[in-house]
Amino acid sequence: MVEITYATFLERVIHSIPGVSAVVVSDRDGGILVKAYSNAFNTDNVDTSLGATFAVASEQAGKLGLGKNKSIINFHRDKIIVYINLHPIFISFICSSDTNCGSFTSIVPDLQRGLDGLSKAISKEDDN
Amino acid sequence: KLLGREQLSVKFHTMENEIIDSITQTAQQAGVLGVVAADKNGLCLGAAGNATKAACGAITSLSKRAQALAALHGGGSEHVSVCVESEAGNIFVKAHDQVTVAVYRAVQ
Numbered sequence: 001m002v003e004i005t006y007a008t009f010l011e012r013v014i015h016s017i018p019g020v021s022a023v024v025v026s027d028r029d030g031g032i033l034v035k036a037y038s039n040a041f042n043t044d045n046v047d048t049s050l051g052a053t054f055a056v057a058s059e060q061a062g063k064l065g066l067g068k069n070k071s072i073i074n075f076h077r078d079k080i081i082v083y084i085n086l087h088p089i090f091i092s093f094i095c096s097s098d099t100n101c102g103s104f105t106s107i108v109p110d111l112q113r114g115l116d117g118l119s120k121a122i123s124k125e126d127d128n
Numbered sequence: 129k130l131l132g133r134e135q136l137s138v139k140f141h142t143m144e145n146e147i148i149d150s151i152t153q154t155a156q157q158a159g160v161l162g163v164v165a166a167d168k169n170g171l172c173l174g175a176a177g178n179a180t181k182a183a184c185g186a187i188t189s190l191s192k193r194a195q196a197l198a199a200l201h202g203g204g205s206e207h208v209s210v211c212v213e214s215e216a217g218n219i220f221v222k223a224h225d226q227v228t229v230a231v232y233r234a235v236q
Contacts, residue, residue: 102170
């Protein structure tokens, strides 16, 4: 079995869904753990606030009486941002406005499997 | 009791009533195993029968690819439908305006 880095794994995710420009994996404080960008993406606006804001929003959404929040999709003027909660890690997808958001549902299990090692490492850090 | 008569059941009109009714009626037709409708972003608007909500992303993507293919070959991309044939049944996919509908039919 060929081992690949987490960044390479995320680059493959970018190529598998048309319209995705960037993928950022962060912890609950917004700290960027792994990221991958497409060639045309401007990275100036990506910082820790992206993940931190979603982590807080996801925690609050989990208090609405519908159970734990799984994902949030934000529709902006020019972009769609899809956030997926795989506690203790959070994944942010920055996509174009015509991206197929429904396809993200089907890749969540693959994301969980691919980032399982990272998730366990973060859990150990939180326990310590 | 309401005005001396038996209380009537009241159906409140909500924005999704029409599409849910259409999906339900279509799913009840003979030979239809399931129906699912998705919006332009691939998010599920409604599902009935054996059709799963998880298929919405793939269905929307299929429809968009078919429209792009038709446009490449000089045909109009407005009236494009896709038929997915398998041993378990067929799936007919059609997009109209910003809604994509897939009907799962049993093999006859």
